[in-house]
Amino acid sequence: MLIIHEHGQHDRPTVWTPGMGRPKAPIWIDLLEPSEDERHCAAEITGLRVPERSDIVNLALSSRIRTDDDAMYLSIPYFADTNNGHAAQPVGIVVTNHVLMTLRFTESPAFDLANASCQHQHWESSADVLATLIEAIVNLGAQRMEDVSAELKKLSDRVFTPERLGTPVLRGCMLEVGRLEGMQARNRSSMLGVQRIVSFVRAKKPDWMGDAVEVRLRVVEHDLRTLDEFDDQLTNKLQFLLDATLGFISTDQNHVMKVLTVASVAxxxxxxxxxxxxxxxxxxxxxxxxxxxxxxxxxxxxxxxxxxxxxxxxxxxxxx
Structure with a gap:
């Protein structure tokens, strides 16, 4: 799918179909699992090279974040902004002074939120669109972390109860800890990729990036540092709950062994x-x-x- 946002367009974006005319003033080209025709069309519209999937998932930092003439090539190799357990998919971003091009391989609530924001936001430049997209990713990432925190609170109430829990119940709590840790790990990988992008863009700060966008990115970078501290708290809480659950299982097993010992002595x-x-x-x-x-x-x-x-x-x- 090829989604086209044009400068000054405030209604819904245009979905490209074969035979459609060339857009007059594209500001954001969003490629979702593109076909070869869609990739070719995006390259013609933007005049940029559309990254390959292998380029995005490359582990070398120089391959993931770099500048090429007037374009900045950015990528997030492990991007997962949902809690449905789906595997992380790479995301590529190419931004110039006149257009933003994104390449993704799965549906994304953050991209959907940024796409919908065109109805009530007036994007002045491609840098403005980039800041909007990054803000949507970070905001949804923060929401997911709060969801994990809320589930951790419920799990903590289940584990620390005056009633004795059997080993099957405690094993279920351990599985819940593992599920929450997996959610947080996927979220952590996404936030780490975004943090590197924001740091790189702020360090380069091309001439065509306005001061207002730079301020927005500075705020996002501060939010990312705050979320990083929150992530440490959640990780410590998960480890504490895991240790507590294992301790309760050990105590339960020791009680069984004590009963058997008393019975054998009797x-x-x-x-x-x-x-x-x-x-x-x-x-x-x-x-x-x-x-x-x-x-x-x-x-x-x-x-x-x-x-x-x-x-x-x-x-x-x-x-x-």
């Missing part, structure tokens, strides 16, 4: 008594007693009850 006396009365000697006084067998059973039961009562009196049986 059965030692009757085993000893049964072993004594089961010895085959010629003269055993108990053999002549009329009620020797029920008396032996009663003594065995009593020998089990006494250790159990003693353990309960000492508080070793309850485990609390």
């Amino acid at each position: 059965t030692i006396p009757p085993v000893i008594l049964a072993g004594i009365w089961g010895m085959n000697f010629k003269d055993m006084p108990e053999l002549n007693l009329p009620y020797a067998y029920p008396i032996a059973l009663l003594i065995m039961l009593l020998s089990m009850a006494l250790p159990v009562l003693f353990f309960k009196w000492r508080g070793w049986w309850s485990g609390d």
Whole structure:
């Protein structure tokens, strides 16, 4: 898909179709999983080279962020701005003094928000559009981090409860911690890519970038630093919940082992008594007693009850 925003156009953007005429004053060319025809059309409209996917995902920083004549080639190799668990996709950005071109390979709420903003914002330049797009990405990233924080609060209330939680419930809490950590890791990768782009653009600050846009980028850079600190807090909270869950599981297992130990100790006396009365000697006084067998059973039961009562009196049986 090829979405075209024109300078001064305040209604919905135009979706390119074969045979459509050349736009008069394009200010933002948005490529979404483009075909070869759409890539060729974007190159003709902008006069720029459309990056390949391999160029965007290149790990070398010089390949991801660079200048080429009057154009700045920027990219985010791992961009995920949704919490639906989809894999991160790369995003490429090319900006000049007259047009912004973006290349992406999946739907993006941030891009949709920036696309919709054309109805109530008057973009003066391509740098203005770039600032709008970056602000949308950062704002939605902050919203996702707040969503993770809210879910962490609910999970913390589930873990730290006076009621004893069984191992299956605690295992479910561990899986929830892993899910939230995955969401935060995807969000962290996106914010890191945006932070590098903002730092690079502010450091280069081409002549065609106005002071108003530079101020907006400065505010975004401050927001990114704040979100980075918030990310550290969330990461520490996730690690704390994981350690607490593992501690509760360990405590639960120790309680089970303690119960089994107490039960095994309680059965030692009757085993000893049964072993004594089961010895085959010629003269055993108990053999002549009329009620020797029920008396032996009663003594065995009593020998089990006494250790159990003693353990309960000492508080070793309850485990609390």
